[in-house]
Structures are given as structure tokens and as C-alpha cells.
Amino acid sequence: MEQIEAEGRVISIGYGKATAVRLLTKADGLNFSISEARGSKAGASTLWYKNHWEGNLVLEGSLEVTDKTTGEAHLLGPGGLYLVGPGDPHHLKTLTDVHAISVFDPPLTGKEDHDADGAYPPTGSLPPGPGAV
Secondary structure, eight states: OOOHHHHTTTEEEETTEEEEEEEEGGGGSSOOOOEEEETTOOOOEEEEETTEEEEEHHHHEEEEEEEEEOOEOOOOOOOHOEOOOOOEEEEESSSSOEEEEEEEESSSSSSOOOOOOSSOOOOSSSOOTOOOO
């Protein structure tokens, strides 16, 4: 972990409400990146990954993901998995401290920060996503 910290791979995300450890990034030469994310109880963020697909696996804690288009809310706990992409503006609310693994495609560089819409800037070609195969 000391080496990862020294490489600048531990960053603040979610407008300072969470931290991420960028385990694999675009520099690793894969078509995806993997991050470990931790959020505190009562954190909330509105996000919209317009330039990426993101899959999240909840390891510990509970959170609520609300689809901003439909208003449909999903309560997730350990083992819960959700996928969001360009057509999925969403609101994320941590109900307890949360620990999750996130996978992004195209891969993140590791230095991104959310813009006003809750998106990261493009980091590569956007794959077609679910249902396009």
C-alpha cells in the first residue's frame, strides 16, 4: 500500500466524500481499470458517467442508487452489483460506511476528477455496452 500511495494512486473522489485506490489504470495497458472505493456513512453524490461504463461490486456496507431518469431506487448491500454508463445519470447515497470494487471501461488514468455533471473526461473509445453484442 505504501508504494501505491507513493505513486499517487490513492485519491479523493465524490467531491471529497470518498477515497479511491486506483489499482489498475490505463497505464497498465488493459481495456479496463480497477479501483477500490470507500465512502462514509451519509455521503451522497450525483454522478453521470457519460464517457465510461462503470461496474461496482459492494463488499461491505449498504448504499442506495437512484436512477435520475426514472426515479427508481435500488438498495444494495454486500454482494450487490450495479452497472451504469452514458445513459444513466444517478444519485448515490451511502447508508453506512461502504467498501466497493469499481471497474471502468474505457480505463481511467487515475487522475480524473468529476465535472459539474458528475462525469469523468473521456479516456478512450467508449464500448457499445450491454445489449449491443
